[in-house]
Structure formats: C-alpha cells, structure tokens
Amino acid sequence: MRPMAELPEQLPKKNLRILVVDDDPFILQEIALHLMAADYRVESAESAAQALEKMDSFHPEIVLTDWIMEGMDGLELCQALRQRKNGRLLYLIVLTAHDAEESLLKAFAAGADDYIPKPVSPRVLLARVQAGARLVRLQLEVEQARREQAERERMAQQIQRAHKMQAIGTLTGGIAHNFNNYLAAILGYAELAKEMFPGVGEGQLDDFLDNIHQAGSEARDLVVSLRSFSNGGSGSRKAPLQGVMLDEIVRMLQPVMSASILLKTDFDKDIPLVLVSQDQLYQMLMSLCINAREAMEGAGEIRLRLRQVRDVRASCASCHEWLSDDYVELSICDSGRGIDDDTLQRVFDPFFSSKDAGQGTGLGLSVVHGLVHGCGGHVRVDSEVGKGSCFRLLFPVDPQAAQAAEAGSTGTGS
C-alpha cells in the first residue's frame, strides 16, 4: 500500500475530482469524507440519474459508484458514462459485495476499471483510488502533450501559409515586371504597324492589329491586378477614411448591385484618423461586394460597417501575422452561402476562384490582400456555411499619420 505522500514528484499537482455515487447516505458521506481528507475534490450523488446530471457541472476524472442501487444500478451507470463524450477517459470504480469471479467479470465488462469490496476498508479505498489517480494523471499528461503537439502543428502550418503568400507575392511581382516588358513590345509594335501601314488588305490588317491591341490591353489590366497583389498598389494619393468617403464609394457601388440587394451602412463618426487611397478602397469594396452579391445569388443584404476595434487578438486571414493592436475596422458582411474551411484557406491565393471557369479572374481577393497590406493593414474573415460571410478590413491606427494630417498635409502620393 502506498500513502499519498509517495506520489512521484513529476506528476501534475492537481486535485483530481471524484464523484461518489451511493443510495445509502451514510456510506456516501463516509467515503466522501475519507477522500476529502486525502485532498481530492469530491461531490456526491444519491442515484445514478443524479450522477449523470452532475457530470456536466463537476467534470470528475474518477467516478466511484455502488453497484446495487434503486433505479439505474452501478453497472448501467458505468455503461452510460462510457457512452458519453470523453467517457473513455473516465476512471470508473465499482463498490461491490459480489466478489465472485463471474460478478467481477460482469463489472469489468460494463466498463469498470477497478472494484472495491464491501464493506469498504478506508485504507483499501484510498489505495485503490490512488492507483486510479496515478493512471488518470498519466492520461492527463498524454492528453496535454497531444494538445501541445497539435498547437505546434497548427503554428507551423500557419507559418507555412504565411511563407506561401510571400512566395506567391514575389513570384507574381516578378512575372508582372517581365510581362510588362513583353506587353510593351506587343502593344507598341501593334500600334506602330497600324500607324505605318494603314488600310493594308482593305483594312483587314487594321482589324487584326486592333485584336492584338485589345488582347494586349486585357493582359495589361491583369498585370496591374497582379502588381497590386504583390506590392499593395503604390503611389496613390491618400485621404482620411471617413463616412463621407465611404458614402461616395457606396453610391458608385450601387449600380453594380441588383435592385434586390440592399446595401446597409453604419459608419461610426468618432474613429481615429486612418489614411487610405479612395481609389484603392473602392477597388477593395467593389471586389468584396461583387463576391457578396455572387454568394447571395442576387438577393439579400450587404452590411458595411466602420468602427474602431480595440486590442484585436487574432491572426490575419491572408498573411497570417498574429495581431494584437487597435484598428479601424471596415466590415463587409453578407447573408450568402458562406465559405467552407478548405476554401477559406485559399481564397486570397491569386487565380483561386470558386466561381465557374471564365466567371471570375480569381484575383479579386488577392488584390484586396495586396491593397490592405499596402496600407499596413490586415484582413479577417468569419464565415459560416449557409449563414454568410464577413470580411473585415483592418487599418492601423497610426499616430504619426494623424499628426501629419493635422499639420494639413494629407497627400503622400508621388
């Protein structure tokens, strides 16, 4: 027999919770007192039904139950407890006067881990509970290690995703640069040819050159989007982000939304100064509202809200940086079909599109990522399948920018 004091040092020093179940109040009280004296946290139940009720509030690690009870008996209780969520982690001890081999086997078959013969000897009680506690503590350590491992894996995955976004940014920036060179030659020669050889082949050459020019121009627009993703669209003039600016953008968005889409706005007036480019904000809101429109299949409500959010503690949905700061938040929420978790991991990737082929460029959210990060901001997404999505653009509250603006200089463009 091992007294409590000899428990190995390295085990977690936690007072385990024991639920004692017996329909005899005297036995119940006696067992409870012995266990409390040995520093366990104890609750009692006078029936199996009461025991099941107490499970959710008390969360015991060990349940010690009498076998023969009115109503549901101890073995039925063991079976019921094993069925519960995390029931396999419970340590179950049955008190029994039936110490015949067949009876004991029945108790183990019902899910018991151990038994204590009746009448109960306090020393045997403590020894067996202690043996159980040792296993429970080991199990808790294993669980803890498993959770820590899962957390480490989650972090590693997050870092990997952040690296991926950076790598894609570098790649798209490089592609954009080279493409602009090729496009300069393609578009330039097409224009030059048209100017130098007008009317050749009864105007057919002009047509062909126009087609080349048209395709080249579309490619140029694509490259502009790619560059916005990789460098956040530099060089635009900035102005304070306020309701007035947003009202104007909303007016410009209205024609793109159908009559069955309601744009609701709620812009707080009292927010810290944040500088943004109106063009870029328009571009971001346009992408987000078009996505919202698609997600709602043409009818529903889009809510735009501007407010200050303090001490945000979450990671950015696209660059995965951990945030812990105050921001001015512009949220765009829809009542659409929502985005599942797998899709959510990829929505900011360039050329990823959940729309049918040919329906979208797959650059809308990539541009949002680029532009919002270009102003030192971040983006968060909450979405529930069937309920809707919320994209939250977070702009940093910058004291320096506020001072510069007060001094009357709001232009930072080139």
Add this chain to the structure above:
Amino acid sequence: MAKILVVDDEAQVRGMLVKMLAVEHHEVIEAENGAQGCKKYREHQPDLLITDLVMPEKNGIDMILELKKEFPSIRIVAISGGGGITGSFDYLPVAKLVGALHILQKPFSLQALKSAVAEALEMPGVH
C-alpha cells in the same frame, strides 16, 4: 529631329522604341545597360535619354545620378515595368525624384511616348 539615346536591357523593347522614334525621324543610339548608357551618353551627348530602370550592370537610377553630375541639364524620360525581379518596389517615382522629366509605366501607348518625348525636348534643360 533630335538625337536620342535609348537604354533598355530588353532587346524587344529597345527595338520597338528605336522604330517608334525613327518614325518620328529622330536619330537613335542604343545601349543595353546603365554602364553602356553612361559611355554612349558621354560619347554622343544626345538631346534626350530614354531609359529603363531595372537593368543589370548599373541600373537606370544609378546611371541617371552619375550623368546628372556631369551633365546637369540632361533631359531624361524614364520607363519601367515597375518593380524589380522581386516585384515589390516601384522605381518610377524615384526616377522622377532624381530628375527624370517624364516617367512612363510599361506598357505605354505610342501616343504617350510621342508626347513625353516632344515635351521633354521642348522643356528648358534642368539645371
């Protein structure tokens, strides 16, 4: 008609620029990087320098800074695809800062080039 030096490491773009300028009856000299550009500028002392910015062996900005010291009234039109190979930095505003009279984002239209060249040639030299 003017004497113009075109500096770009991309042969395709350089060739196109040369033809565009030739149509306008300008005399064109070519160089394929900043180092060669400096050398040819000193040699020919053209009326105008049209240069790319991201190039190997002396980039456009360094070339502009170097020539500007020797030829304070140099006329420059800078062109760029924006960004370097890492794509994250836009050099065009920098070119303007160090003295380019016009900056053109590639790809640019024939008309944009023509007017940039015409205006740069009309402008008084920058001292």
